[in-house]
Amino acid sequence: MRRIYDIHGGIHPPERKALSQPGQLRPAGMPAQLVLPLSQHIGKPAEVLVEVGERVLGGQPLAQADGLVSVPVHAPTSGTVIAIEARSVPHPSGLTNQCIVIDCDGQDAWLPLAPLVEWQQQSPDALVERVRAAGIAGMGGAGFPTAVKLLASDKHKIDTLIINGTECEPYITADDTLMQVAADKIIEGAEILAFIVGAEQILIGVEDNKPDALSAIQTAAAKSKRAVEVASFPTKYPSGGEKQLIEILTGQQVPSGRIPADLGLLCQNPGTAVAVRDAIIEGRPLTRRIVTLTGEALSAPGNFDVMLGTPIAHLLTLAGFQPEHNRRLIHGGPMMGFALDNAEIPIVKTSNCILVPTEQELPTPPPAQACIRCGLCAEACPASLLPQQLYWFARAKDQDALEAHNLFDCIECGACAWVCPSNIPLVQYYRAGKASIIDTRQEKARSDRLRERFEARQERIAREAEEREAKRAARKAAAEQKVAAGGSEDPVQAAIARAKARKQPTEPMADQSTDPAVAPVTDPATTPSKEPAE
Amino acid sequence: MAFLRITSPHGHAANSVTTVMQTVLLATLPGVFALTWFFGPGTLLNIAFGGLLALLLEFTVLKLRGRDARYYLNDFSVLVTSTLLCIALPPYAPWWLIVVGVATSVLLGKHVFGGLGYNPFNPAMVGYVVLLISFPLQMSSWTAPRGLAEVPGVLDALQAMFLPNSYDAVTMATPLDALRQNKGLLMADLQSQPPFGHLAGLGWETVNLAFAAGGIWLLYKRIFTWHAPVAMLAAMTLAALIGFDGGSSSSGGSPVVHLLSGGTMFGAFFIITDPVSSAVSNRGRLVFGALIGLLIYIIRVNGNYPDAVAFAVLILNFAAPFIDHYTQPTTYGHRGPKA
Numbered sequence: 001m002r003r004i005y006d007i008h009g010g011i012h013p014p015e016r017k018a019l020s021q022p023g024q025l026r027p028a029g030m031p032a033q034l035v036l037p038l039s040q041h042i043g044k045p046a047e048v049l050v051e052v053g054e055r056v057l058g059g060q061p062l063a064q065a066d067g068l069v070s071v072p073v074h075a076p077t078s079g080t081v082i083a084i085e086a087r088s089v090p091h092p093s094g095l096t097n098q099c100i101v102i103d104c105d106g107q108d109a110w111l112p113l114a115p116l117v118e119w120q121q122q123s124p125d126a127l128v129e130r131v132r133a134a135g136i137a138g139m140g141g142a143g144f145p146t147a148v149k150l151l152a153s154d155k156h157k158i159d160t161l162i163i164n165g166t167e168c169e170p171y172i173t174a175d176d177t178l179m180q181v182a183a184d185k186i187i188e189g190a191e192i193l194a195f196i197v198g199a200e201q202i203l204i205g206v207e208d209n210k211p212d213a214l215s216a217i218q219t220a221a222a223k224s225k226r227a228v229e230v231a232s233f234p235t236k237y238p239s240g241g242e243k244q245l246i247e248i249l250t251g252q253q254v255p256s257g258r259i260p261a262d263l264g265l266l267c268q269n270p271g272t273a274v275a276v277r278d279a280i281i282e283g284r285p286l287t288r289r290i291v292t293l294t295g296e297a298l299s300a301p302g303n304f305d306v307m308l309g310t311p312i313a314h315l316l317t318l319a320g321f322q323p324e325h326n327r328r329l330i331h332g333g334p335m336m337g338f339a340l341d342n343a344e345i346p347i348v349k350t351s352n353c354i355l356v357p358t359e360q361e362l363p364t365p366p367p368a369q370a371c372i373r374c375g376l377c378a379e380a381c382p383a384s385l386l387p388q389q390l391y392w393f394a395r396a397k398d399q400d401a402l403e404a405h406n407l408f409d410c411i412e413c414g415a416c417a418w419v420c421p422s423n424i425p426l427v428q429y430y431r432a433g434k435a436s437i438i439d440t441r442q443e444k445a446r447s448d449r450l451r452e453r454f455e456a457r458q459e460r461i462a463r464e465a466e467e468r469e470a471k472r473a474a475r476k477a478a479a480e481q482k483v484a485a486g487g488s489e490d491p492v493q494a495a496i497a498r499a500k501a502r503k504q505p506t507e508p509m510a511d512q513s514t515d516p517a518v519a520p521v522t523d524p525a526t527t528p529s530k531e532p533a534e
Numbered sequence: 535m536a537f538l539r540i541t542s543p544h545g546h547a548a549n550s551v552t553t554v555m556q557t558v559l560l561a562t563l564p565g566v567f568a569l570t571w572f573f574g575p576g577t578l579l580n581i582a583f584g585g586l587l588a589l590l591l592e593f594t595v596l597k598l599r600g601r602d603a604r605y606y607l608n609d610f611s612v613l614v615t616s617t618l619l620c621i622a623l624p625p626y627a628p629w630w631l632i633v634v635g636v637a638t639s640v641l642l643g644k645h646v647f648g649g650l651g652y653n654p655f656n657p658a659m660v661g662y663v664v665l666l667i668s669f670p671l672q673m674s675s676w677t678a679p680r681g682l683a684e685v686p687g688v689l690d691a692l693q694a695m696f697l698p699n700s701y702d703a704v705t706m707a708t709p710l711d712a713l714r715q716n717k718g719l720l721m722a723d724l725q726s727q728p729p730f731g732h733l734a735g736l737g738w739e740t741v742n743l744a745f746a747a748g749g750i751w752l753l754y755k756r757i758f759t760w761h762a763p764v765a766m767l768a769a770m771t772l773a774a775l776i777g778f779d780g781g782s783s784s785s786g787g788s789p790v791v792h793l794l795s796g797g798t799m800f801g802a803f804f805i806i807t808d809p810v811s812s813a814v815s816n817r818g819r820l821v822f823g824a825l826i827g828l829l830i831y832i833i834r835v836n837g838n839y840p841d842a843v844a845f846a847v848l849i850l851n852f853a854a855p856f857i858d859h860y861t862q863p864t865t866y867g868h869r870g871p872k873a
Contacts, residue, residue, distance in 0.1 A: 008866070013545055094539065170545070243866060256867035329537040334544040341537050355544070362544050369551045369609060370651030373809045375759065376549075378816075383866040386814055389858070406865040414543030421549045422651075428541045 002203075002231045005251040007244050009382045010236040011415045013170050013335070015209060020294035020301045022173035023180040023212055027305055028291075028318060033082070034102045034309030036062060036073050037089045040348040041137035042144045043069035045098065054081045058110035059285055062100050065132065071145045072135040075102060076287035076307035078109040088345045090331045092338035099346070102309070114283035124154075124196045127280060131196075134279030135286045135349075140164060140175075140240075140269035141332065143350040146276065149266070153197045156261040161199040162249065163190050165206040165213065165270050166240030169333030172353040174290040175270050177303040179206070179213035182274055183220035189273030191226055192280050197266055202228040205249055209235040237335060238413040242267045244382050256409055271352075291347055293319040295356035297326035306347050312354055313343035321356060327364065330355040334362060335414045369422035377416035377426065383409045387416035387426055394429040399437050407433055551650075554757055555610035558804070559617060561752045565745035565800060566621060572737030573677045574685040576625020579695055581617050583629065584636050588616030591640045599645070611650045615639050618658040618804055622797060622844070623665070624676050626691060628698035631672050635661040655851045656811045659844040666839060674839075675705040679737030682706070682728060709735030710796045710834060710841060713787045721781035721788065734794035742799040749803020758809065761816045762823035763802040767793060769827030777835060786835040801830070801843035811851045818854075818861035826850050 039045035046063035050056060056075040063073040083101040088094065119127060132147035163186065167175040179186060190202045204221065206214045214232050221228040233239065233248050243254045246265055254260050260267055268276075271289060278284040287308055294301040299320030306315065312329070330337040331345075333353055347354075377387035386405060393401040410430050417426040483494075569577040592612040596603035619639050623632065642664075643657030644650065666673045677686065683704045686694070694701040707715070709730055716724055724730065733739040753760055770792050777786030792798065797805075806812060806826050813822040826846045833842030850857075 011547070013547070092541075247866075253867050253869055255870070256865065258867075327538045328540065328544065330544055332542075334542075336542050337544065338542060339537060339539045339544070341539055343537075357544070363546075364538065365540065365546060367605070370649065372551060372554070372611075372651050373812075373814055374554065374757075375809060375814060375816075376756075378814070378863075379759070384863050385865055386862065389814055405862065406868065409865045409867060412542075418543050418545065419547050419549060421551045421554050423546060423550070425541050427543065431541075 002229060002249065003251070004231065004233045005248055007236075007239065007247050007382050008384045009378075009380045009415060010238065010244075011380050011418055012235070013237060013418060015235070016171045016294075017173050017176065017209065019171065019296075020173045020292045020303060022176040022210070022303065024302060025177055025181050025290065025305055026302050026318075028307070028310060028315060030077060030104050030106060030108070030307065031310045031314040032104060033311070034076060034079070034104060034307060035087050035311060035344075035346040036075075036100045036102065036309040037087070037346065037348055038063050038073060038098045038100070039089070040073065040143060040308070040350065041071050042142060043067075043071070043148075046070055046073050048084055048098075048100065050081050050084075050100065052081050052084055055079070055105075056081060056102065058108060059113065059287065060111050061133075061135075061285070062102075065145075069145055069148050071137050071147070072133065072285075073100065074135050074285040074287050076309060077102075077104050078107050079104040088340075088342060090338075090340065090345050090348055090351060094341050116280055116283060119192060119280050120195065124198070127192065127196050130279055130283075131276055134275070134284070136272060136275045136279060137286075137349050138269060139271035139275060139289060139349060139352070141336070141350055141352060143348075146268070146272055149268075150193070150196055152259065153261045153266045157264055158197040158199045158261060158266050159264040160201045160203055160250075160266075161190060161194045161197065162245065162260075162265060162267045163202065163204040163270055163273055164240060164242065164245055164267050165204055165210075165217065166245055167210070168207060168235070168237045168240035169335050169337075169353070170237070171294050171355055172292050172333045173294075173303060174292045174352045176210045176213045177292075178270050178274065178290050179210070180216045183213075183216040184223070185274045185277050186217065186270045187220045187224050187228060188281065189270075189275070189277030190228070190268075191224065192276055193266070193268055193273060194226060199266065200227065202226060203249060204228065204230045205245055206230065206232050207235045207239060208232045238382055238411070238415065241382065241411050241413060243411065256406070286349060289347070289349065289351070291315065291351055292353040293356070294353065295326075295330075296358040296361045297322050297356045306351075308348060309346045311344050311346055312340070315347070315354060316343055316356065319356075325358040325360075326356055327359055328357060328362065330357070335418070336412065365423050365425070368424045371420075371422055371424060374421060376419040376421065380415040380419045382413060382415060383411060385410060387430075390433070391424065391426055391429055394433040397436065399433075399440060402433050402437065407437070410434075551609045551611070555614050557755055557757055558614050558752065559610065561748035561755075561757075562617060562621060562745075562804065564748045565741060568737075568741040568744035569621065569625070572679040572681075572685070572741065573625045574680075575688050575691045576627070576677065576686065576694065577621060579688075579691045580620035580623050580625060580627060580632060583695065584616040584620035584623075584632050585613055587633060587636045588612045588640055591637060595641065595645045596649075599649075601649075606649070609650060612640060612644075615644065615657045615661075619661045621800065621804075622658065622662050624673065626675075626677055626686065626694035626701070626703050627672060629695050631665060631669060632695075634668070635665045637661075638664045651810055653810055654854075656805060656808045656847050658808075659805060659847045659851075662844045663848060666844065670839075674711075675703060676708050678704050678706040679729075681736050708796070709738060709791065713791065714834070716783065718783050720783055721778075721785045725788075725791070730791075734791040738796065739794040742794040745799040745803060749799065749807075752803065752807075758807040759816055759819065761819035762806050762812060762826075765820045765823030766802050766806055766827035766830075767798075769824040770798065770831050773828055773831035777831065786831070792831060792834070796834070796841040797843040798830070801826075801847065805843060805847055806850075811854065813854045813857040813861065815858065815861050815863050817863065818857045821857050821861060822850055822854060825853070 044066045047066045048063050058077045060075045061072050065072050079102040082103045086096040087099040089097045128150050136146040137143040218230045221230050275286045291306045329340045373388045593603050639657045639661030643660035644653045647653045771789040774789040774792045779785040813819050829846035830842045
């Protein structure tokens with residue numbers, strides 16, 4: 001048995017997992033239209049490959065990765081591209097973003113897939129390329145391009161692959177369901193991932209509130225030829241945070257500002273493992289995912305096998321939405337999810353849950369009261385921060401103090417705000433604080449760059465002036481030498497002669513006036529002219 | 535269809551400032567009951583009169599400050615302040631003493647700084663110290679406890695409060711006064727006198743144990759952490775052990791006497807645990823509590839005032855931000871040398 005470590009803080013909100021009947025996967029059918037955002041991941045949006053009016057087949061790339069940190073988007077079924085335009089996408093600020101809209105034709109015709117059963121014969125690089133081409137981004141919530149994570153791990157020696165089956169957020173049972181219905185595929189995916197990064201050990205962490213998923217994974221793991229260890233640990237939010245899970249399973253903390261690969265660890269979500277397995281073995285790109293539809297405003301909550309791009313409204317109908325009891329539509333769980341303002345928003349690669357609570361179930365928060373520094377937030381913080389202090393500093397816009405109190409180690413889990421007796425939306429203060437610090441840093445970087453440019457220009461101007469001065473001095477010295485050599489020549493006569501020469505029409509005046517060579521002529525030291533110099 | 539847009543988290547624990555404050559009020563009951571048993575209804579009358587006054591003042595000030603008075607009154611915080619102050623005041627205090635004390639606490643202790651959450655000092659202790667310095671005579675007249683004298687009745691209490699000049703109280707030195715004024719007696723002889731009771735003082739020992747019981751209940755309810763109270767009591771015990779001097783006539787008094795007399799337990803569980811004006815981190819609260827414990831002992835033994843909790847608390851309130859600066863907990867990923 002692996003030793004399980006405890007993390008600081010954490011909370012025990014009502015789990016409410018049984019509501020969505022984990023383990024039963026229901027089909028979500030085919031909506032009339034699919035809306036596929038070009039940006040379903042962290043990084044640059046994908047580049048469109050199709051045109052409006054074009055017929056596309058299932059599995060066909062609709063957009064390609066734009067640069068390294070980007071992933072392509074594929075058609076989940078066959079149909080016609082009817083629009084490429086800005087639509088509402090799942091985003092905390094209610095952004096609209098470029099989306100490809102497909103009118104599904106119901107035939108579900110697919111491009112032929114290119115399976116690869118003997119993947120062990122391939123080089124890790126070739127496998128990573130397949131992962132990239134399949135459009136896989138982390139399916140646990142952040143959506144970081146999986147191929148990039150695998151490449152970054154390449155620079156470090158990875159000895160353990162951790163599959164994060166924690167799913168600590170209340171209500172969500174998408175990973176729980178996946179672990180029950182596709183445990184073998186998760187193990188296969190984990191084997192491929194471990195092969196790619198050269199990890200000797202696979203470690204699967206599951207919270208102890210999912211006994212069915214745990215036993216399914218244990219059964220599947222026993223069949224594997226590799227060293228696969230399944231670890232169960234006590235339920236506590238937010239044990240599923242990557243850094244928290246690493247501490248629970250290994251006792252190590254990921255140093256601030258570093259990545260798990262620095263400890264020889266790589267974390268992946270079970271959904272990502274299955275997507276990798278499908279991409280390698282079946283040659284199938286990522287076009288579907290499991291989504292939990294839950295909350296008491298649904299008469300038939302459950303887990304659905306959903307095509308990416310499916311409008312949430314389509315799923316709400318399937319799950320028996322009762323609008324009269326509901327005021328909020330949440331993308332993700334109750335702790336870290338964000339509220340959506342309309343149901344036309346599509347499911348994307350990171351959509352693990354749509355939570356539709358009644359007002360009674362998750363009441364609208366009352367107005368915040370004063371912070372009394374009771375410290376319950378510090379007791380709950382999994383990062384051992386002092387949330388009450390960060391709150392005061394954020395209100396005071398004291399960026400130095402915020403950084404000194406490690407604001408950027410906040411994982412925005414919401415445990416502090418959950419326990420706050422004054423109902424202060426603490427996480428929102430931290431998000432705003434981080435954003436303002438990032439703004440300041442960017443502003444500083446910009447002004448630094450401008451200052452460097454300005455200084456370089458000043459330096460160049462000074463240097464040029466110096467060079468001119470040096471040339472002038474050299475010419476002056478040469479002229480003096482000439483005068484000295486001429487000996488008896490009268491300087492006044494010489495000046496008259498020069499003036500006469502200048503009046504000749506063949507001489508371009510403009511040239512002379514800017515030519516530093518005229519300087520000695522007007523120099524009062526050598527020319528006893530009556531005109532004042534300059 | 536448009537949905538409500540609220541930031542995460544979307545749920546909340548069943549917990550509010552109001553419940554915290556109400557729990558603290560409830561937890562004072564054992565101590566208040568013990569005070570009433572040994573010293574009569576004076577404390578109850580203090581609390582009732584002070585509470586009414588505090589609510590009235592808070593309402594007026596909130597109105598003057600243009601705040602939603604009903605919303606803020608609902609947090610019960612002003613009742614906690616007035617109740618803690620009135621418990622600390624001697625029973626059978628004249629009405630004007632309570633008026634000055636409550637007004638100082640609510641106005642100077644709290645609202646001039648911006649209300650609940652913004653006060654750098656414990657408001658109840660601000661009121662207490664202003665009274666102690668301004669009216670030392672009234673503030674050090676404690677009634678003799680049950681067992682040494684007859685306990686006054688309700689009418690006596692009303693008379694004492696509203697017609698103070700016509701009321702003759704039976705007052706006597708508290709054990710702590712006796713200890714400080716002791717010149718020639720060995721500790722054993724001093725403590726064999728009736729006012730010292732079984733452990734640390736007739737009445738006082740029970741009152742202290744009752745407040746400790748209420749405090750432990752608050753700990754169990756997780757209203758505050760153990761750090762500050764335990765550090766304070768431990769530091770006091772240690773200081774008293776060192777100063778005990780084998781029980782000679784120049785002894786500072788035994789640890790038991792210090793732990794169970796005066797406002798020790800009331801201070802440890804109800805005053806220094808005020809989160810607003812204390813240090814914020816657990817480590818910080820250990821330092822905060824320990825220094826208060828040490829100061830209480832030093833002021834009790836060497837100072838001129840009947841008790842020292844209020845002074846020690848106010849001095850450490852000053853120091854709290856400084857303590858915070860040096861006791862920041864180690865954030866996740868910041869162990870070992872900085873990356």
